[in-house]
Amino acid sequence: MPLSPRLYTFLCGSVAAFGAALFGYDLGVISYVTVAPNFLSVTGLEEPTTQNENYLGFIVSSMLLGAFAGSVPAGLIADKFSRRFSIVIGGLVFIVGGILQTAAASKGMMMAGRFFAGWGIGSLGVLVPLYQSEIAHPSQRGRMIATFQFSLGLGAFIAGWVAYGCAQGSPGTALQWRLPLAFQMFPAIPLVSLIYLLPESPRWLMIKGRQEESLRALARLHASGNIEDPFVQGEFMEMRSKVTEEASMQASWSDIFRNRTNARKVLLGVILQFSVQMTGVSAIQYYSPRVYSAVGFKGNTPLLIQSINNINGLAGELLCILFLDKVGRRIPLIGGNIISGICFAVCTGLAKQFATGTTSSRGLGILFVAMTFIYNNIFSSCIGPLSWVYPVEIMNTGIRAKAASLTTMASWLANFMIGQVSPIAFAKIGWRYYLVFTVCSFTNALTFYLFFPETKGRTLEEMDSYFRDNHWIVPLARVQGVSVSEREQQLAHGQTTAVLPHESKEEPVVYEEKA
Template structure:
């Protein structure tokens, strides 16, 4: 039998296939937009409409977030993942078979619905099955699989455009291939263990204990760590069960509202580093500094590989270095990179020096540095941090709200970037330069470190941590400290089932029927 942490990691990787769909859609669209047969099929040169085709996926993701949370809370995390996989496949079919721009738009929107659902569900599920010491690693796999999707999309699209540049296959094959990762999500999600925290909040204690043991102790329900974790989880869920489980628990509670605000700030900040503008419009970006369209697409494909190494670095290091330092350092480096890129891009603009081959290569090089920093420090943590700071009672709904911020800010960038480059040119990069530095300042001031802490202690931790974090003087903990404490508590627990207190709090299983939508 696999070691517990390996088993939970593999479960997290399966859920993270939802990110592959997102990364693939992010990566493929820049190639599709310039395919001659696709241009002929959509039959429009309206920049606004082209921008809307790009960003309609994100609009769909925005509208998919809340339904995902409601399905996950009512029917389980696994069921919601299955539904999301099915919705995405509908969108993939529409895009692949499209004969006009309206069908392309509809397909992108439906694919976006599925992606929006999975953007909520995958990190939600990953955080709820993880050991406290490995939660960052597990949740960071979401961005890693996003990177894999972008790489696969880039090389498939680049390859067919080299061999069949003017044929329909140049864009239909890449769009069709995106459905492959959705098939196992649709058909095999039932093989995953259910979230023990969802089972607990539904009053299914014995199943929650069995699942915890399966995830964290090779099925041994008497394992000290499992027993300590179970007791802590049950105590916290008992507190939450006594509250009114409606949206008012988010908007009527200052601590929950503060955490939602942090999640929204973080997701908006990600887009303001410029990552999506570069990803969506790679051909425009690299052509502007002297490269041909073919070379520009090749550069983008190589940069996707570069990003994957950054994402791997995050997976390996995030539970050692934490969340706060990478967010601050990564944004400082991002702002610095765009400052250099702006100066180089200016040389190629009308009125500039005309730009040299060396300056073009320098521009590409600095964007490679930026992309590595983003992938190692910013992108993965935008999924890790928000989902781990909420309690079980509101995690689904609150995560949906923070994901909606990710999609709407991404939509904004996708929609305005074509016009911004048309009207502002190189000056558009100044926005990302400034935002990199202001992001770093925001994280330094507001965001406390969450490394190693259990999900059940986050409410107390945020209540006791002053909003001005540098002055809060909160003692850091090691990645394994909480696990050791839970094991000690479990060693002294004589009996952990049944719990009459939580059964009473859950009103004999009727608790979830009183949730307010």
């Protein structure tokens, strides 16, 4: 029995999401590696001095520095050579980084491995959501891109249990940390080997002037190859009228900012990516042994807690995939950040009691863990996935790759900052560090309420007109929601949902081929 077009397209996006598993694994494994005695001995970081704390922080955050550096060329390669080719390059660079980390004989070699792995991760953080957004059926675009965060969580889940098993089975040996680091390269193999079995992005083919190939790719994705399908024909006509007018040539970086609608959308993407890190997710994930040890859990128990928490995160990410296209984007972002702020407020109070010696109650320690579990579930279902969905779906095809590079760079920059300062902050100000994430979560919720329009149900081609014609302050815009089924009927009857630049009051950007 052949697969339905929507299931086939969803599976294509899920294969591409293997790129996020690389990120999730590398993100999750490092907290186990940096507490392994043999790792500290090999890298010369056994003594808990300020200098060594700085080195440990940089080992953690050098992956993020590499991701920041890898974001820009990813967009350029994707525009020049195709989405699939650029994903392969990102996967291969990651493998090089994984080899260097596994074979690390010094802290310098470890940092180099983390940097190259980060370069590959940074590339894939741009490319996978970009590819997914451009192949997705409008009715499942949110859930498809949310598979990126699910795969990220799956990678962290696998990392946690592999590293915990090695810590239990081979404590104090090189195997305790080298085997978990070696295992991170396995998800890259299906990504690199299978990506060319998937259709190319029909929108990239369109901006390259390959219209017949674009139509065939669209039909393969959304109609089991039937190029005469009314919905496919409607999608194709809308895409052709929009893409050929606004993005027939590749835009320069300056074109992103010359147009106020483009600049607004990039600004929202940057704010969203930066805000996600300011909820405290990286501080908990990178330094979970230290966090849980501070509230009374010793030995390998903190590692076990974090491994169980990774399962909890996966459950949240699955909820997001199931319900995102039903509830939209604004409600999860606003509500999720409010609950995040409440969780960190409680954690702050509990951490203070342990730090000041007011209590050493096992029960309060368990309550602290419970609050981090609630936070992780809310982050995984409401906040994390939206940081990949929203920025790529609001951009037009002419700027999508470059704009995704810029917005993703904001994530890596914030992530790098958290990874670098957290060990120092925990050492210097202790429980007060949690206040930063408490305040930021609440201010995030207010920002999303004021400035982030709902995008559920809208086609990629109508995003320009939607943002161009609506107030920057969302509560003042009074825009009605849209029905996915209504949009599908419009496309099937040849009715475009996009407003072209010549129909708008705003002066359109004229893209010219840049040398």
